[in-house]
Structure formats: structure tokens, C-alpha cells
Amino acid sequence: MNRKRALISDTFKVKKRRNGTQKFGAVSDGDGPTDIRATLEYLMTLFPRKLFNDTLPQIVLKHQLYSIHNDKTLVDKELNKLREQGELLMFQLGFDADTFGLVFASDYKAKVLAGEEGRATRATVEKFLQKLPSPCTDLSFTKDKMLREFLFTDSEITQLVKSGVLTVRDAGSWWLSIPNSGKFTKYFIQGRKAVLGMVKKSKYSEVLKAQLEERRTTSHVKFHIKYHIHDIVGAELVESIPTTSGILLRFVEP
């Protein structure tokens, strides 16, 4: 006798389905293994490399993935797996305690070294990148970790901060960071405010996602508008409602 023991939750498909097969407005797959890596690569293509003259590695924000995949816990687990394999690095970007930026490790190392060409701090940065444990799950480093584990001197730490690989967190500890990412943060926050403003100013503070993608963006929005849309949907700054004409984005009062 071959009887598969199913979970009760599978029988009821806890997520309510409307018309059985047709899920209007949905972008993601409901079933099938969620491929986080493919989603990451897709989001990375939305990142404008030319804007920063190729000095920055492609950065994706963690909550942008939530806008594509429904199950946040699963996304978190997969990201942690990728980080433990050493393929992905996570950064605290600084403007929000909950916002994390993701960069492919190989990308990051390549860009940082390229940026350090011909600079005095090059040797120290190389040493730091080599010393970084391959599956690096730390977001920040304390002083004694730097001194003891990595055997850096104080002056070398100052050089690392100067080169942008470390940013000050508080007395005696530093965040791991991306050099020259200040511009990225500035443009990103500007763009986010502009796109949110576009949604808010629409009639009834709501707009169809397809329509928003077609709109002409002001000069404040330097990134691809899809990048910003994934950001505001994932951060739950707008509510994403499936309708018969597509996904509707409605502004949420904070």
C-alpha cells in the first residue's frame, strides 16, 4: 500500500485561491521551487551601472525580493544559505535599521580592488579582502576582532576607513561597507521619495503598476523605475492589490 502522507495545510492550500488556476495580477510562481538566485540576478540587471561609471558593484536591497516572492521566511532562509556559501554579502546601508543591501561577493571584491588601483591604501585593502572569512556572515566588526583575528594595526584600520571599506558604527566598531556608496544612497532615497510622491499624487493615491512603469520620471529618479517599484512594494510602503486589470499600488499612510 502506497499512501503518501500529506500535510493538512497542503490539502487546504492555506493561501486562498480565487478562480482555481487563474491568478490575475500575480507576478511570481505560486508553486515550483523559488529560485532566489535568478531573482537576484534579474534585480541586479535593473541596477544602473553607467550612472556610477562602473565603480560600484550591483546592489540589490533585501526587501526587493519580498515583492517578487510571497514567502518572506523562505526568502530569508535562502539568502542566509547563499551567504553561508560565500556567494553573497549583506551590508547595513545606514539609512534604516532594517534595510540591507546584497552584493555578489565576487563582484564586490573585483570592484573594490579596481577602485583601489594606484592608491596608497591599496595594499591594506587587498590584505583586508583576503583576510575576510570566505563565508562572511558578519555585518560589522569590533576593534578587538580587527586587532586580534585579523592582526591589523590602528593605522591600517584608519586606512580602511579612508578607503571606504569600513564605516564607523560607534566607538570601536565598524560596519562593512561599499566604497563610494554614498552617491548610491543619495540617489536611491531621492528616487524612492519621487516615486512614492508619484503614487501619492495620483487620484485616490493609487495607480496601476503597469501605468506607473510607463510614466515619465522626473530628473530626481535616476534608477530604473522598476527598481524603485520593487523597493516600495517590498518595504510595504505601498499596498499591492491584485485586480482584474493588473496589480494596483495604493499608498499606505505611515
Add this chain to the structure above:
Amino acid sequence: MLGFLTARQAGLDDPLRLRRAESTRRVLSLKLNPDRDVDRIHGNGINTIDIEAIEGRYMLSGGADGVIVVYDLENYSGQLQYTCKAVCTVGRSSKYVHKFSVETVQWYPYDTGMFVSSSFDKTMKVWDTETLKPAEVFQFEGNVYSHHLSPIARKHSLIAVGTKEPKIQLCDLKSGSRIHVLQGHRAEVLSVRWSPRYEHILATASADSKVKVWDVRRASGCLFTLDQHNGDKSKASSEAVNTAHDGRVNGLCFTGDGLYLLTTGTDDRMRLWNSATGENTLVNYGKVCNESRKRLQFTVSRGCSPEFVFVPCGSSVAVYGLHTGELVTMLRGHYNNVDCCEFHPDYQELYSGGKDCNILAWVPVIRASDVEEETKSANQLQVSREIGYWQFDRPKGFLASGSGSET
């Protein structure tokens, strides 16, 4: 569903599995039912509700005007349309009524002869249900945000009280003493909860962003403090050490078996913790809107296979899967903010109360009978059988769905 029934008939499945499957199906179909209503007595918002654990028949509610009402939830009228009547009220005209809003009410866990209420008038009163007079009044120095009696305690009868003071007082019902104090928090204590698994374990949540778990038999401090980063010092800024949330923690709820603890905070997050080790299970519920300055009363379902969390979110109640963190549905129906909700485990119903002075009953949708059954002989027989179920035979849980025959 038929698969479960056949398996149960053939003995392939445990009886508990069928019960769980039906409970889950019922919770997934919760809706506002036009036939079920709760008497509207409160003139101001409803802050707290509690359903007694013994029979599941009586419900207490406490309002912002200090009024306390007892409702009878059972339907013995024989009709489908039923309004839960208020059995008795401690109204504004009573000599002993609370002066300000009642924040927490709770039935005595062993019988409905007694209930305890605490209020912003800095008192906690232990009432006799028969005479509606307080048998005991405890005075405090600050507003009382929350109190809780352990639902399983045999060896003690302590009431844990969280007030504006940072220390938690334990009041003894038997002797009336209040000497036992738990020190450790640095700001007002917004919520206290005893574990439903061990009678000496208490969890407390405070506005200083910390949640502490105590064993009351221990003389020294708390057992552990919940840390949202699980000890990973690199994630947080160094001031936010050992915090459960990035804002005030205003809601606490243990799951039915006491193995997990849920906390909600004003940083719009809800977290699930392993209650034995204090580890954050990192289930991501997304943004759980929370603007409450006081305690938030939310609840977890009992007896279902994937358990569900019901959290008041603005003017609706959000239903999340407990371990997956996904939003199942939003129950909309209130006209204003929802403050409290309570799950009735026997009938899988949800009662929620809010600022619009209404208590709404969310009832599982009765499965419509198949076309063949309706056209079968004796429609009247069918109807009388249905009423028969409502009137006499309203057993717990899964047999209460309308039509009697399952194919």
C-alpha cells in the same frame, strides 16, 4: 476532506488528524455572519475580551468607560439568528465600577464565580460574579496596563500585574499579599503573560523594548531576555543589545502548547520565539501595523494543523500562518480601530472588539449542502435535523457544520 473521513473510517488515520483538518478548514473560512451578533452595551471602545476556559460559554468584556459586561455565547433558542445577550453588567451606575478605562479582564481560570479586572484608575479588582461586588481591591501607584492569572496553576494563585512602574508585582489571591516583586525592566510594563505549559514561567514585555522571561520561584533576576538578533552582535547598533523589538513591545501571546511565544512591537514587527531557549525563530511576518500605546491583545488559534495568529491591524484583523509568516487573509468589518481579539477554540470562532463599540463574531462559513441532498425526500426532515443540531447537539468542533449527512 473526504479523504480524511475515509481514512478515519478505515482506521488509517488518528482521530485527532480529522479533527485538526476540520478545525483548519473552519478557521480558513471565517467570515462575518449576519445571523450572529453580540449585544451592544458599551458606549465607548472595547479594550479587552476574555472567554472562560471551562465551558467556553461566557465572555467578559471591558470598555474604555470602565464598564464590564458578561455575555452568554451559547445559542439555546433553536433559531439560526442569535444575538449573544449580556447576562449582567457592571455599569456606570454601580457603586464599585472602575473610574477610568478597564484595560484587562480575565475570568478566574477554574470557575466563572470570579473574575479580575484592572484599570487605568490604578486599581485591580477581584469581583464576585453573583453579586457583582469586588471581593478584593489592589491599589497600585501607576496605571495598570495588564494583568494575568496563570491558567494552569495548582500550586500558586498569583496574579502578575504590569503597571507604569518598571517593576512587576505579583499579587496573591489567597492571602492578598503583594510582597513579591520582579525587578529588571527599565520602563513601563505593557504586557504580562503566564506560560500555559509551566505554571511558574512568566513572560513580560516593556516599553524599554525588552521582553524578559522569569521563573517566579527564583530569587535572582529573570531567566533570560529575548534578543532579536540571537546574539549576533554585528547586526544591531550597540545600544540595541538584547532587545526584542526596535520600539515598545506591547503584545505577548503564548501558543496553545506553550512552546512558542509571539511578541509584537511598535516597530511594526511581530516575532516568534522558542519559549524554552529564547531563540528568535526568524519567521518573517512582514509589516504588522501597530500603533497602540497600550497593550495589544492578539491571539493564536488552537487545535488547527498550521496554527494561525489573529492580530488586530488598524481597523481589520490580520490572519497569519504561525510558522510560515504568510498573510492568509484580512478580516474586515469594524468601523474603527480593533483593540482586542479572542479565539473560541471549541467552535473555531473569533470575537473582536474595537473603538467602534462593537464586538464582532467571525464564524466559520457553514458548508452549503450539495444539490442532490437538497432535492432528496423530506426537505422538512432536513431542516428539522439542522435545527436539532443547533438546539441540542452542539458538540465541539467539527460536527457543527450544517448538513448532517456526509457522503
